Amino acid sequence: MERARHDRMVTCLALLLLLILMLLLWWGRLVHRAQMQKDLPPGPAPLPLLGNLLQLQSGNLDRVLMELSSHWGPVFTVWLGPLPAVVLCGYEALRDALVLQADAFSGRGAMAVFDRFTRGNGIAFSNGPRWHTLRNFALGVLREFGVGRSTIEDRILEEAACVLDEFQATMGAPFDPQQILDNAVSNVICTVVFGKRYNYGDPEFLRLLNLFSDNFCIMSSRWGEIYNMFPSFMDWIPGPHHRIFKNFQELRLFISEQIQWHRQSRQTGEPRDFIDCFLDQMDKEQQDLESHFQDETLVMTTHDLFFGGTETTSTTLRYGLLIMLKYPEVAAKVQEELDATVGRTRAPRIEDRARLPYTNAVLHEIQRFISVLPLGLPRALTRDVNLKSHFLHKGTFVIPLLVSAHRDPTQFKDPDHFNPTNFLDDNGEFQNSDAFMPFALGKRMCLGAGLARSEIFLFLTAILQKFSLLPVGSPANINLTPQCTGLGNVPPAFQLRLVAR
Numbered sequence: 001m002e003r004a005r006h007d008r009m010v011t012c013l014a015l016l017l018l019l020i021l022m023l024l025l026w027w028g029r030l031v032h033r034a035q036m037q038k039d040l041p042p043g044p045a046p047l048p049l050l051g052n053l054l055q056l057q058s059g060n061l062d063r064v065l066m067e068l069s070s071h072w073g074p075v076f077t078v079w080l081g082p083l084p085a086v087v088l089c090g091y092e093a094l095r096d097a098l099v100l101q102a103d104a105f106s107g108r109g110a111m112a113v114f115d116r117f118t119r120g121n122g123i124a125f126s127n128g129p130r131w132h133t134l135r136n137f138a139l140g141v142l143r144e145f146g147v148g149r150s151t152i153e154d155r156i157l158e159e160a161a162c163v164l165d166e167f168q169a170t171m172g173a174p175f176d177p178q179q180i181l182d183n184a185v186s187n188v189i190c191t192v193v194f195g196k197r198y199n200y201g202d203p204e205f206l207r208l209l210n211l212f213s214d215n216f217c218i219m220s221s222r223w224g225e226i227y228n229m230f231p232s233f234m235d236w237i238p239g240p241h242h243r244i245f246k247n248f249q250e251l252r253l254f255i256s257e258q259i260q261w262h263r264q265s266r267q268t269g270e271p272r273d274f275i276d277c278f279l280d281q282m283d284k285e286q287q288d289l290e291s292h293f294q295d296e297t298l299v300m301t302t303h304d305l306f307f308g309g310t311e312t313t314s315t316t317l318r319y320g321l322l323i324m325l326k327y328p329e330v331a332a333k334v335q336e337e338l339d340a341t342v343g344r345t346r347a348p349r350i351e352d353r354a355r356l357p358y359t360n361a362v363l364h365e366i367q368r369f370i371s372v373l374p375l376g377l378p379r380a381l382t383r384d385v386n387l388k389s390h391f392l393h394k395g396t397f398v399i400p401l402l403v404s405a406h407r408d409p410t411q412f413k414d415p416d417h418f419n420p421t422n423f424l425d426d427n428g429e430f431q432n433s434d435a436f437m438p439f440a441l442g443k444r445m446c447l448g449a450g451l452a453r454s455e456i457f458l459f460l461t462a463i464l465q466k467f468s469l470l471p472v473g474s475p476a477n478i479n480l481t482p483q484c485t486g487l488g489n490v491p492p493a494f495q496l497r498l499v500a501r
Helices: 002-039 061-072 091-099 112-118 128-144 150-168 178-193 203-219 222-229 241-265 274-284 295-308 311-326 328-341 350-355 357-370 402-406 449-466
Strands: 075-080 083-089 385-387 390-392 397-401 467-471 496-500
Touching (some): 002 390, 061 075, 083 091, 091 397, 091 402, 112 222, 112 241, 128 295, 150 178, 150 449, 150 496, 178 203, 178 274, 178 295, 203 222, 222 241, 241 295, 274 295, 295 311, 311 328, 311 357, 311 449, 311 467, 328 357, 328 449, 350 357, 350 449, 357 449, 397 402, 449 467
Antiparallel strands (some): 075 083, 467 496
16 A cells, blocks of 8 residues: 555656656747747738738749848748748848858758658758768769769760650640650659669659659649648648648659669669669668668658759759740840851750850849749758847748849849840850859758759750740740749740741
């Protein structure tokens, strides 16, 4: 009896101590949140729970944030539901944060739609030592397999030749170029990651590309925006956002099957591609309990490279063709320069870019004008910082509004319109701008930026060298407004016709 009473007292005391500890933790979080809110930069007043949701219009989030900046300044706070976000608007604020304080702004801010899938694995949404380790490893492997060298240029040119063959088969008939461009761009990264390319008619691969495109569109829609603000609530609400995770699971299965095939067919120490290199590193660190080279990390890192190396570059190419249809005089001038400098008997190469100032300006202007990732990917502060007279706490969620640098009137002559002279000096020579940041800035700059630049140049110049692009209808009626904008700016669906030059 005495023993039972003693056990009950010990249990009650333990529960009491646990309750006190939980209350202290809860109180500490409230105090910390209150302190952070007090120090946050000013911004529009939020509603309880909803935050500034009613002000942040769907499909115009980037424009609304730039309008708010005109009132609240280049560094201000908006509330994404219950989450405060500090917005960086304009080239100067982005430079001061992402370049001059690159380490402090090198954390990745949480996005619920990705967190549910990645669980902090992979490159894009990991943080701390895991991110450093995986990023450095991936950069090394990409270099080993030719990224940044002539090896990858030759691979892109081979794929560009396939694109030209596919385009040639449509000659004169209206067609949508999305599937061909998706397949071509994805094949380049597939040769690095999976060690092989896929035929343009491969039904399994076409299905995967459709999954990428579908997810990019949903995550760029209001459904994706609301899910990131209220994930627990949205898990119970029917809607297309649930398709994101079904798509993710299908992609995960494909990648897992590829990894399994590599395990069965690889020769240790003789890597054929990224997956083999990762498996070799897993073997080396299998006794290290804190190793970042694990099965789940391999799946997520492969997905990040696969998705990141496909969707934004393909979207940029599609938008580029649409803009050339809208402005045929620009396309004609590019073709005139290509004819004079390269001719029509060989494909343009990267080394030609320095001798193609107008073409180079047009390709930069396409990327500036469309701002394929207008809000960038969110950052999180790795330490306390001072920025523009504001004190920001470690962990603060930051939106680097990349489109605001691209539309900054202090940096570009004609920021609100498509105008290649934004990248030309008074003598017609190419002139780059520090405010050009389609791949972000600082420590979190896209690790495939160099590959994407090469693909955009080589694919678009190859197409314009061989074909004249004709719209289906009048160029004046072509709409350049994205069909959805949020995570990304997705161009409206369109068709074109080709005529051999």
